Amino acid sequence: MASHAAQDARSTGGRATVSRGAVRDVALTLFAERGYHGTALSQIAAELGIRTPSLYNHMRAKQDLLSEIVLETTEQVWLDYQAAVDGVEDVAERLRQAIRTYALRHATHRREALIVNQDAGHVEEPARSRVFELRRSHERAVRGLIEEGIAIGRFKEATPSLASFGILEMCVSIARWFSEDGVLSAETVADRYSEYALRISGLVEAEDRPGE
Amino acid sequence: MASHAAQDARSTGGRATVSRGAVRDVALTLFAERGYHGTALSQIAAELGIRTPSLYNHMRAKQDLLSEIVLETTEQVWLDYQAAVDGVEDVAERLRQAIRTYALRHATHRREALIVNQDAGHVEEPARSRVFELRRSHERAVRGLIEEGIAIGRFKEATPSLASFGILEMCVSIARWFSEDGVLSAETVADRYSEYALRISGLVEAEDRPGE
DNA sequence: CCTACCGATCGGTAGG
DNA sequence: CCTACCGATCGGTAGG
Incomplete structure (x- = not known):
C-alpha cells in the first residue's frame, strides 16, 4: 500500500x-x-x-507527536464548551448547546477524538496532568448543568454523575462510526445526540411543569 | 512495584x-x-x-492471550443478550433487560470490557472476523428492539441506529470509571443505564399511550 | 521453572 | 533529504 x-x-x-x-x-x-x-x-x-x-x-520525538495532538484537542474541547454555553440563559438550552458542540466535534475530528480516547493514558508528563485536568473540568461542567437543571425542576434525574458520564461517552462513540459519506450529516447527528442528552437528564416538558 | x-x-x-x-x-x-x-x-x-x-x-503466543480474551468476552456478551431477552414479551422490558445485562457486565468485568474496546482491532484472523461478526449481531439486535418498539408506538425516536450506537457506547463507559468501592453498586448503575436506554429510545409513558 | 540466545524492530543520533 | 549506525527491547526458541 x-x-x-x-x-x-x-x-x-x-x-x-x-x-x-x-x-x-x-x-x-x-x-x-x-x-x-x-x-x-x-x-x-x-x-x-x-x-x-x-x-x-519536522518533530522532536514520537511522544511529542502524541502529546501535542492530545493536548491541543483536549484544550479545544474545553474552549468549545465555554463558547457554546456563553450567554445562554436556559439551563436545558445550555446543556443542549454544550453536547451539540461536543458531538459535532467528534464527527468532524474523528481521528483526534479516537486518539484522545485510546491513547490519552500514554501521554507523558507534564502534558498528561494538563490533559486530565481539562477533561475533568469539562465533565464537571456538564454535570453541573445537569445538577443545576435538577435543582430548578427543569430536569428529573436521580444520579447526575452517571448521566454526565453516559452522555459524554455516548458522544465519543460518534468518532467510531461516523462517515461523511453516510446518510446523516454531522449536524444531524449532533442534533440527535444533544436531544438524547436532554432525555437522559429527564427533561421535564413545558406542559408538565407547574407554574408555566 | x-x-x-x-x-x-x-x-x-x-x-x-x-x-x-x-x-x-x-x-x-x-x-x-x-x-x-x-x-x-x-x-x-x-x-x-x-x-x-x-x-x-502456559500460553502459545502473546496474540493468543489477546484473541482469547476478546473472543470469549464478545461471545459472552451475545449469550448474555439472548438470555436476557428470552421469554420477555414487552419490547420495552426486553430493551431494559438487554441493556441492564450489558451495563452490568461492564461494571463486573471492567478489564475485559476495556480490552475489547481498546484492542479488538488488534486481534488477528480468524478470531478477528468472528469478534466483529458477534458485535454486529449484538448491535443489530438492540437496534431491532428499538425499531420494533417504534413500530408499535411504544417508543418515539427518529433515528434508531443512532440511538442503539449511543446506548451501547454509553454502557462501555462504565468500565472506565466504575469502582466496587464507590457509592453506587453495579446493580444500581445497571438499573440507571437501562433507564437511560429507554429514555433515549423515547419511551412513551403508559398514560400517554392511546388505547391503554 | 531456568539460562542463553535468536533475528527483528524499535526510537533516535551522527554526520553529511 | 540521505546512509550508516546506536543501544535497547521486542516476542519467541533451544535445550536442560
Whole structure:
C-alpha cells in the first residue's frame, strides 16, 4: 500500500518534500487506526515517502507527536464548551448547546477524538496532568448543568454523575462510526445526540411543569 | 512495584508456581491498563515473579492471550443478550433487560470490557472476523428492539441506529470509571443505564399511550 | 521453572 | 533529504 506522497516522489523521480503539518496528518491517521504503540515511526515515514530519520527534521520525538495532538484537542474541547454555553440563559438550552458542540466535534475530528480516547493514558508528563485536568473540568461542567437543571425542576434525574458520564461517552462513540459519506450529516447527528442528552437528564416538558 | 506473586516467591525462598489462569489474570490487568501493544511479555512475567520464557509453559503466543480474551468476552456478551431477552414479551422490558445485562457486565468485568474496546482491532484472523461478526449481531439486535418498539408506538425516536450506537457506547463507559468501592453498586448503575436506554429510545409513558 | 540466545524492530543520533 | 549506525527491547526458541 503506497501513500500519495510516496507515489508523488516516485512518479516525479524527485525527493519527497514534507512539512510539519504533513507529518502530523499522517500521524493522526495512523495513531487513530492502530494506536500510538501500534504505530511505528517507520510506517509514518513510509506513508510520506521518506526515511525514518528524516522525520526528525519536522518533530522532536514520537511522544511529542502524541502529546501535542492530545493536548491541543483536549484544550479545544474545553474552549468549545465555554463558547457554546456563553450567554445562554436556559439551563436545558445550555446543556443542549454544550453536547451539540461536543458531538459535532467528534464527527468532524474523528481521528483526534479516537486518539484522545485510546491513547490519552500514554501521554507523558507534564502534558498528561494538563490533559486530565481539562477533561475533568469539562465533565464537571456538564454535570453541573445537569445538577443545576435538577435543582430548578427543569430536569428529573436521580444520579447526575452517571448521566454526565453516559452522555459524554455516548458522544465519543460518534468518532467510531461516523462517515461523511453516510446518510446523516454531522449536524444531524449532533442534533440527535444533544436531544438524547436532554432525555437522559429527564427533561421535564413545558406542559408538565407547574407554574408555566 | 512488586506483585504479590513475585513477593510470594521471594518470601518463601522458593520458585514461583504459575497457572494458565494466573497468566490470563495478569494479562487482563496489564492489557486493560496499558493496551496490548503497550504491554510487554516481560512485564507480565515480572508481575508473576518468573522469567519471560517461562510464560510459554502456559500460553502459545502473546496474540493468543489477546484473541482469547476478546473472543470469549464478545461471545459472552451475545449469550448474555439472548438470555436476557428470552421469554420477555414487552419490547420495552426486553430493551431494559438487554441493556441492564450489558451495563452490568461492564461494571463486573471492567478489564475485559476495556480490552475489547481498546484492542479488538488488534486481534488477528480468524478470531478477528468472528469478534466483529458477534458485535454486529449484538448491535443489530438492540437496534431491532428499538425499531420494533417504534413500530408499535411504544417508543418515539427518529433515528434508531443512532440511538442503539449511543446506548451501547454509553454502557462501555462504565468500565472506565466504575469502582466496587464507590457509592453506587453495579446493580444500581445497571438499573440507571437501562433507564437511560429507554429514555433515549423515547419511551412513551403508559398514560400517554392511546388505547391503554 | 531456568539460562542463553535468536533475528527483528524499535526510537533516535551522527554526520553529511 | 540521505546512509550508516546506536543501544535497547521486542516476542519467541533451544535445550536442560
